[in-house]
Amino acid sequence: MEIFKNKRVLITGGVGFIGSHLARKLVELGAKVTIVDSMIPRYGGNLFNIRDIRDQLKVNFSDIRDASANAHLVRDQDYLFNLAGQVSHIDSMTDPLTDLDINCRAQLILLEACRKYNPTIRLVYAGTRQVYGRPDSLPVTESHLVQPVDVNGINKVAGEYYHILYNNVYHIPSTVLRMTNVYGPCQLLKHDGQGFTGIFIRDAILGKPISIFGDGSQLRDFNFVSDVVDALLLSAAQDVAIGKVYNLGHSTHYSLKSFVDILSSLCEFEFNMVPFPEEKKRIDIGDYYSDYSLIKSELGWDPKVSLDDGLAETIRYYKEYIQHYLEEYPA
Amino acid sequence: MEIFKNKRVLITGGVGFIGSHLARKLVELGAKVTIVDSMIPRYGGNLFNIRDIRDQLKVNFSDIRDASANAHLVRDQDYLFNLAGQVSHIDSMTDPLTDLDINCRAQLILLEACRKYNPTIRLVYAGTRQVYGRPDSLPVTESHLVQPVDVNGINKVAGEYYHILYNNVYHIPSTVLRMTNVYGPCQLLKHDGQGFTGIFIRDAILGKPISIFGDGSQLRDFNFVSDVVDALLLSAAQDVAIGKVYNLGHSTHYSLKSFVDILSSLCEFEFNMVPFPEEKKRIDIGDYYSDYSLIKSELGWDPKVSLDDGLAETIRYYKEYIQHYLEEYPA
Known part of the structure; x- marks a missing residue:
């Protein structure tokens, strides 16, 4: 990863979960990093995430909906990791137009800024397996x-299509x-709007009871955040990735119950299985795990961290720092 | 089609090409029709299209981006045929944000209005085969x-997904x-932004030379507008269509050259084949024709009008009325 040394790198959503890990890694690799974040209170930006690297990069507080700021920020950058987004599925249903904007x-707006002011910038966009919905076939x-x-x-899929277009x-x-489901230190925990991994990890740490709907047998694949950072860097570094859409994933799949079982080996909490509420069952996607053989064969990416090790590291982190991730969490 | 008698029907884009034909048919069927149109000069709304039915329906001039107007308009309607849109592929590249809006x-915004004020309205959305891009396989x-x-x-595909969601x-x-390629009387002809059928038909009528890129062998399927109106009505009338996405298409496929050959049997003009310009070749989608067996088997839709008959009727119409379709066409 010598390639990033002295390179100018812009990260949208850089004060958030994945963005802050990526920023730290790029700082280590000698890149000149600028992170952009809107700091919208309900979203993932948390200055505690970058406390140790704040002096080694530039922080620009702006919203990616801001065309003028974007137009200025993308100039003279070599790389753009575009991670900013509204990530809550629930919020997208209660406020669809904000999600769309x-x-x-x-x-x-950001792509138009690149087209006009920096068309050779190397771009990597954070998409989601959510675009597949309920799988017709697995993996x-x-x-x-x-x-x-x-x-x-x-x-999110429109966002992908724009990038490829x-x-x-x-x-x-x-x-x-x-x-797919990314977890690790620095994840948003302060509300329930960003998926079950954050909710379960938070409640495990706080010793609150955790409930699983149904028998907890639904399978998922999980990526520890450092593996996702590797995928982002490999994608930006290799020309074969240009114009491609890649699934991330993991060779081992876990049921929701096994996920909670690992947590219960690390923390004390009560665990219940409750009947699937009808309105949740209707929108449940069943099992999901991806085939990530394309990125494995083309870029050599293969996640290194097991769910056991990743959750152990995550829990260690939050046992020390949980108070910095609860500001908005109702007591 | 007794079902539409005395029903309240809203048509967005109702002063345009397909919308005005649909409105006329629904008026004949005894429906209480309201048409909505923004009358944006570059778009397809043309009052000449509804000259004969203007007194038999309500016309509401408003833009579908207008949330308050939508909220008012959707109330108490039984059906909504949602045809309004920016349809120029070229314009979408020069002004992507307007296309997005x-x-x-x-x-x-329109779906939110339905959800809040009329969640039982029966909706049909005009999508496009353009979402497939360059086909991987045919049909x-x-x-x-x-x-x-x-x-x-x-x-357009995001628009589809919202409707299905x-x-x-x-x-x-x-x-x-x-x-797929819809043609017929009342189509926009005043500029070149809405695809080749309008351009070729207009230039054939005006006796201007028509050029085809390459050898003109690219295959397409064409639907005469009355067949599309039938598909819209059948979709709204049958419950099996609820939640479905259907391709339209035609049992006979024609090369671009055959399309022009039919025109040349109806009009006098010069016809040239010119080498494919490199930048056009790059974005050309090759052959396209759809498999429409799903709508055929589920709704019984099968287009009745051949390209020969449809183009003959189209040319008859424009020979009489072309002046009403050229306002913005540069001389």
Whole structure:
């Protein structure tokens, strides 16, 4: 990863979960990093995430919906890791237009800024496996039909398509990663809007009871955040990734119950299985795990961290720092 | 089609090409029709299209981006045929945000209006085969991957997904039709931004030379507008169509050259084949024709009008009325 040394790198959503880990790694690799974050209170930006690297990078507080700021920020950058987004599926249903403005409109604004002011910038976009919805077949390959089950999934796939289109038509070199359940230190825990991994990890740490719907047998794949950072860097570093959409994933799949079982070996909490509420069952996607053989064969990416090791590290982190991740969490 | 008698029907884009034909048919069937149109000069709304039915329906001039107007208009309607959109692929690349605001954002605004004020309205959305991009295999079925080749294709598929999502989650009964090349009387001819059928028909009528790139062997399927009106009505009338996405298409496929050959049997003009310009070749989608067996088997739709008959009727219409379709056409 010598390639990033002295390179100018912009990270949108850089004060958030994955963005802050990526920023730290790029600082270590000798890159000149600028992170952009809107600091919208309900979203993932948390200055505690960058407390140790704050002096080694530039922080620019702005919203990716801001066309003028984007136009200025993308100039003279070598790389753009585009991680900013509205990530809550629930919020996308209660406020679909905000989700659209951030996950579609702002993406197009940012790409237009690249087209006009820096068309050779190397771009990597954080997509999501959510675009597949309820899988027709497993494991899910990149040629599985897109059939999103919420507004967020629709807007995220439009965001992907824009990136690939600007690659194909304007030759702005772009790669899309469809991420699956990412977990680790620095994840948002302060509310329940960003998925079950954060909720379960938080409640395990706090010793609150954890409930699983149904028998907890639904399978998922999980990526520890450092493996996702590797995927982002490998994608930006290799030309074969240009214009591609890659699934991330993991060789081992776990049931939700096994996920909670690992947590219960690390923390004390009560664990219940409750009947599936009818309205949740209707939108449940069943099992999901991806086929990530494309990125494995083309970029050599293969996640190194097991769920046991990753959760142990995550719990160690939050046992020390949980108070910095609860500000908005109702007591 | 007794079902539409005395029913309240809203048509967005109702002063345009397909919308005005649909409105006329619904008036004949005894429906109480309201048409909505923004009358944006570059778009398809043309009052000449509804000259004969103006007194038999209500015309509401408003933009589908207008949330308050939508909220008022959808109340108490039984059916909503949602045809309004920015349809120019070229314009979507020069002004992507306007395309997004109309084809994504306004669709979500309209669906939110339905959810809040009329969740039992029966909705049919005009999608496009453009979402498939360059086909991987022919004929193209509904399970072909979506891989749009322009901003319009991306935003139109997001529009589709929103309709299906609001059907699945909020039970607003919706159907999506992926239309292929639609032609006929009342089509926009005043500029070159809406595809080759309008350009060729106009230039044939005006006796201007027509050029085809390459050898003109690219295959397409064509639907005469009355067949598309039938598909819209059948979709709205049958419950089996709820939540479905259907391809439209035609049993006979024609090369671009055959399309022009038919025109040349009806009009006098010069016809040239010119080498494919490199930048056009790069974005050309090759052959396209759809498999429309799903709508055929489920709704009994099968287009009745041959390309020969449809073009003859189209040319008859424009020979009489072309002056009403050229206002903005540079002389």
